[in-house]
Every structure is written in C-alpha cells, then in structure tokens.
Amino acid sequence: xxxxxxPFTLRSLTLPNRITVSPMCMYSSKDGFATDxxxxxLGSFALGGAGxxxxxxxxxxxxxxxxxxDLGIWDDAHVAQLSRITRFIRQQGGFSGIQLAHAGRKASAxxxxxxxxxxxxxxxxxxxxxxxxxxxxxxxxxxxxxxxxGIRKVIDDFTTAARRALAAGFDVAxxxxxxxxxxxQFLSPVANQRTDDYGGSFENRIRLTLEVTQAVRxxxxxxxxxxxxxxxxxxxxxxxxTPDETVELxxxxxxxxxxxxxxxxxxxxxxxxxxxGPGYQTPFASRVRNEAGIxxxxxxxxxxxxxxxxxxxxxxxxxxxxxxxxLRDPHWPLHAAQALGHATAWPRQYLRAGPQGSPAQAAR
Numbered sequence: 001x002x003x004x005x006x007p008f009t010l011r012s013l014t015l016p017n018r019i020t021v022s023p024m025c026m027y028s029s030k031d032g033f034a035t036d037x038x039x040x041x042l043g044s045f046a047l048g049g050a051g052x053x054x055x056x057x058x059x060x061x062x063x064x065x066x067x068x069x070d071l072g073i074w075d076d077a078h079v080a081q082l083s084r085i086t087r088f089i090r091q092q093g094g095f096s097g098i099q100l101a102h103a104g105r106k107a108s109a110x111x112x113x114x115x116x117x118x119x120x121x122x123x124x125x126x127x128x129x130x131x132x133x134x135x136x137x138x139x140x141x142x143x144x145x146x147x148x149x150g151i152r153k154v155i156d157d158f159t160t161a162a163r164r165a166l167a168a169g170f171d172v173a174x175x176x177x178x179x180x181x182x183x184x185q186f187l188s189p190v191a192n193q194r195t196d197d198y199g200g201s202f203e204n205r206i207r208l209t210l211e212v213t214q215a216v217r218x219x220x221x222x223x224x225x226x227x228x229x230x231x232x233x234x235x236x237x238x239x240x241x242t243p244d245e246t247v248e249l250x251x252x253x254x255x256x257x258x259x260x261x262x263x264x265x266x267x268x269x270x271x272x273x274x275x276x277g278p279g280y281q282t283p284f285a286s287r288v289r290n291e292a293g294i295x296x297x298x299x300x301x302x303x304x305x306x307x308x309x310x311x312x313x314x315x316x317x318x319x320x321x322x323x324x325x326x327l328r329d330p331h332w333p334l335h336a337a338q339a340l341g342h343a344t345a346w347p348r349q350y351l352r353a354g355p356q357g358s359p360a361q362a363a364r
Contacts, residue, residue, distance in 0.1 A: 002340040012223040015051035022321035025113035032072020046092035049333030057101035060161035064102035065110040072261040086169035097172030104182030174227035179267030208261035225259035232284035242248040250292035305336035
C-alpha cells in the first residue's frame with residue numbers, strides 16, 4: 001500500500017487516506033450564506049476521493065470577513081445550508097472540516113474580480129480591527145486596535161461559531177491563525193505593537209491564539225479533532241514571526257488538546273519574498289511534526305502523487321493538503337491512487353470512467 005492511501009486516525013475519525021482539501025476562499029456568498037455553488041464545489045472533492053474536505057475561511061463575525069462575499073457562520077441561520085454540504089460529504093465516505101476565521105486588519109477588502117484593497121463603509125465596507133492600529137498596506141483600511149472587550153468578543157465569536165459548526169455536522173474544527181489574519185496579527189511583531197498582556201513578549205503574543213483554541217476545544221466534542229493553521233514564517237528579513245516560534249507554539253497547542261497543526265507560511269507582509277517551488281513549505285511541517293511531537297499537514301505546490309506519497313512516507317507530514325491542483329482536477333485522489341497502484345473505489349455513478357483496463361471499463 002502507498003503511504004498516501006494509508007488510513008489516518010485522529011481521535012474517533014479514521015480518514016480513508018492522507019489527502020485533505022485545503023481551505024480555499026471562493027468569494028461566492030451573500031450575507032455569509034453557503035449556496036448551491038458551495039455544495040457542488042465541496043461535494044465534488046468528496047466524490048473525487050479526498051479523505052477530508054475543509055471549507056474556505058469561514059468568518060466568525062461579520063467584521064471578520066475578508067470581503068462581503070465571504071462564507072460565514074456568525075448566525076444560526078447559516079447552519080442549514082452548511083448541513084447540506086456535510087451530509088453530502090459523509091454520504092460519499094469522506095469527512096468534513098470547517099476553518100473558523102477572522103480577517104482582522106485584512107478585512108473589508110474587495111473580492112477578487114471586484115477591485116483591489118479597501119472597501120469603504122460608504123460602499124458596503126466596515127470598520128476593521130487588529131491588535132494595533134497598523135494598516136496591512138497603503139491600500140487597506142486603518143484598523144481599530146482591539147480593547148479588552150473587543151478581545152473578549154473575538155473569543156466569544158470563535159466559541160459560538162464552533163458550536164454552530166458542530167450543529168452543522170462538521171467533523172473537524174480548524175482555527176485559522178495564519179496568512180496575516182487576526183490571530184496571526186497578534187502572533188507577529190510586524191502587526192502587534194501592544195504593550196499589554198497581548199503584546200511584546202512571545203508569551204503575550206501567543207495568548208489570544210491559545211485562548212481562542214482553548215475555547216474552541218472546550219465546546220468541540222472530545223471525540224472529534226481540532227486543527228490549527230499557522231504560518232510558520234512571515235518571510236520577514238527581520239522582526240517577524242519565526243519557525244522556532246511556530247514549533248514552540250505547536251507544543252503549547254498540543255498541550256491544549258489540538259490534534260494537528262496545518263502548516264503554511266506568509267501572508268503578513270504584502271512584499272515578502274518567498275522561495276516558491278515544489279513543496280517549498282513542507283520542511284516547516286516536518287519541523288513541527290518531529291520537534292513539537294504533534295501531527296502536521298503540508299501544503300504548497302504539492303502536485304503529483306509520487307511527491308505527495310514521498311512526503312508521507314519519509315515522515316515529513318501526516319497528511320498533505322491540496323488546493324489549486326484540486327481545482328484543476330477534483331478527482332486527483334482517484335487518479336493518484338491509480339498512479340501509485342493502489343486499488344480504490346470510484347463512485348458507483350462514475351465506474352464507467354474508472355481506471356483503464358478495469359472490468360467497469362470493459363463493460364461500458
């Protein structure tokens with residue numbers, strides 16, 4: 001058996017393989033509601049054989065949206081449409097996850113194809129918040145520095161969103177603390193210039209991420225996993241969040257009951273220089289797995305079956321997350337199984353298009 005198609009157990013879940021759909025913003029919602037697009041989009045990955053399908057960044061509050069077109073879970077009314085998606089994924093033999101998110105100073109922005117940068121309140125935007133009153137860039141809004149009540153609201157919003165996610169039938173809750181969004185903003189000295197208990201030292205900068213994660217873990221059932229996505233580095237020349245800090249934070253998160261660290265990078269600096277190439281973020285996932293002693297996932301330019309299998313086989317990560325490659329080919333897992341010589345079941349409705357030379361092909 002290929003390592004990529006070995007089952008993977010997290011608490012009560014046993015994923016059928018190590019292929020996970022990475023969260024990808026689709027900017028196709030209105031007032032936070034999932035639509036038929038989301039059902040077909042996410043459902044296609046389950047039909048294609050992915051073991052775990054994670055939604056795009058799903059805003060825990062209206063002000064936490066990146067854009068007005070973001071998916072949300074700040075209202076009980078959002079649950080019904082999300083439930084359709086989780087039911088369909090389960091019917092295909094897969095599991096579903098939700099990425100709970102708050103964009104912080106990168107909120108109130110135009111969705112791709114609708115402009116760039118800040119959307120002003122007069123045009124449907126809103127007041128953004130952040131650890132400090134520092135813009136992401138000149139084209140983004142000036143955020144309001146969160147006070148104690150604002151920080152408490154963020155924690156409460158994540159907690160309530162997790163409860164709704166459970167009601168919607170999700171199997172995995174992922175806390176988004178990466179890509180320059182709110183929790184990452186607290187982690188990084190680039191965006192956090194506070195002088196209170198949430199700024200300055202490493203212990204203070206990680207405080208909100210720990211508090212949010214602890215709150216989510218408390219309301220998420222003991223038998224279901226919690227993930228946290230981290231940007232392992234800001235790719236800053238000086239003064240940013242570092243891989244060493246990522247490893248130490250991962251140790252702290254493990255102690256709180258987190259099951260897997262979803263490792264990405266960047267997003268904090270609009271001009272960061274990143275050495276992009278095949279699997280360029282995988283070494284960071286390897287460090288977390290092997291130094292922090294917690295399961296990790298690798299994402300970023302993982303494009304072929306042999307590469308993905310190598311990552312798992314060599315112990316660099318426990319699962320791989322795919323994004324753009326799955327947009328190109330939602331049935332990538334089924335094709336990867338064929339390439340690695342692993343027998344896997346195609347959806348009954350698609351059997352006539354199964355592996356060449358199979359009995360199903362011959363009987364068309």
